[in-house]
Amino acid sequence: xxxxxxxxxxxxxxxxxxxxxxxxxxxxxxxxxxxxxxxxxxxxxxxxxxxxxxxxxxxxxxxxxxxxxxxxxxxxxxxxxxxxxxxxxxxxxxxxxxxxxxxxxxxxxxxxxxxxxxxxxxxxxxxxxxxxxxxxxxxxxxxxxxxxxxxxxxxxxxxxxxxxxxxxxxxxxxxxxxxxxxxxxxxxxxxxxxxxxxxxxxxxxxxxxxxxxxxxxxxxxxxx
Numbered sequence: 001x002x003x004x005x006x007x008x009x010x011x012x013x014x015x016x017x018x019x020x021x022x023x024x025x026x027x028x029x030x031x032x033x034x035x036x037x038x039x040x041x042x043x044x045x046x047x048x049x050x051x052x053x054x055x056x057x058x059x060x061x062x063x064x065x066x067x068x069x070x071x072x073x074x075x076x077x078x079x080x081x082x083x084x085x086x087x088x089x090x091x092x093x094x095x096x097x098x099x100x101x102x103x104x105x106x107x108x109x110x111x112x113x114x115x116x117x118x119x120x121x122x123x124x125x126x127x128x129x130x131x132x133x134x135x136x137x138x139x140x141x142x143x144x145x146x147x148x149x150x151x152x153x154x155x156x157x158x159x160x161x162x163x164x165x166x167x168x169x170x171x172x173x174x175x176x177x178x179x180x181x182x183x184x185x186x187x188x189x190x191x192x193x194x195x196x197x198x199x200x201x202x203x204x205x206x207x208x209x210x211x212x213x214x215x216x217x218x219x220x221x222x223x224x
Contacts, residue, residue, distance in 0.1 A: 001025045001116065002044070006036040006059065007051045007078070012101070016049065019105045033057025040066060045073050047112060052079040052090065060093050067094035067155050072142055074115040078103075087184065088192055094155040097183040130165035132211055133224050135204065137165055146205050156181065157200050164212065164222035173219040 003020060007013040008031045020027045028043075030036035033054045040048070040062075048066075052059035063075055077090045080101045087098045097111055130137040135146045144151040144161065153161065159181045163172070174193045178184045182192070197220060201212055213221045 001046045001112075003027050003047045003049060003112075004030060004036065004039055004043075004045045005049045006030045006033070006054065006062070007049070008032060008054055009051070012051075012078075015105070016108070019109070023109065033059065033062045036062060037065065040071065040073075041069075047115060048073055048075045050075050050077050050095065052077060052081060052086075060090060063090065063093045063095050070142065076111055076115060078108075084184075084190065088182065088190070091182045091184075092154070092156050130162070130168075132165060132168055132222055133208065135211065137162060151203055153200075153203065156196060157203070160196055160200055164220065168222050168224075171215045171218050171221045177219070 003025055005013060005016055005020075005027055007016065007029065013029055013031075017027045017029060028039060030039055034056050036048075036050075037057065050059045050063060054062075057065075059077060059079070063077070066073070066075065074097075075095045076097045076099060077095045078099050078101060079086065079090070081087075082100045087100075090098050096115055099108060099111055130139070135144070137144050139162070142158070144153055144158065160177065163177065163180050177193050178190075197212065197214075204211055206212075209224075211222055211224075213223055215221055
């Protein structure tokens with residue numbers, strides 16, 4: 001596995017590089033957002049480990065730039081910022097997971113393996129589109145089309161729709177959605193799921209019938 005580590009703290013980067021190398025992973029270190037940007041634009045990576053507080057271009061800005069460039073390499077944010085709003089901000093910017101410093105190396109390795117499995121699953125599905133009525137999601141092209149019109153979704157809206165399509169016809173709870181789409185493994189009493197479900201509904205054409213159904217007291221279901 002070829003990993004890009006974006007971290008300006010020598011103590012932390014030495015710890016991570018040593019651990020990943022001992023686990024037979026190749027690691028390239030970038031100590032600034034600008035250095036990482038060049039490496040990302042000119043190379044392919046299996047995973048990006050991203051610090052938030054960087055000199056110059058910070059991790060959130062860099063994550064947004066990566067996704068704007070239609071680069072969907074998995075990004076795991078490593079940050080000392082532990083507030084729920086900080087986590088949501090990073091995930092909404094396009095990150096796939098968030099790990100708070102300090103952390104045990106075993107947990108970092110577990111998160112990396114989980115992201116790799118998820119990425120491989122999406123790759124296996126790349127020749128198969130997800131459909132619901134006239135809505136089509138193509139994982140290979142990272143494209144959503146409805147009535148022959150492309151729907152422009154943010155990275156978080158795309159992941160939310162994909163999760164709903166993967167579970168078409170099944171009720172999914174807010175806690176399940178938070179865990180899969182935001183990487184938050186507990187209900188923080190935030191209304192972010194409901195807010196993004198509203199965003200998604202506003203972008204979908206439901207004139208021919210509702211696609212996303214609210215199941216009172218339980219969660220949501222995407223159904224034809």
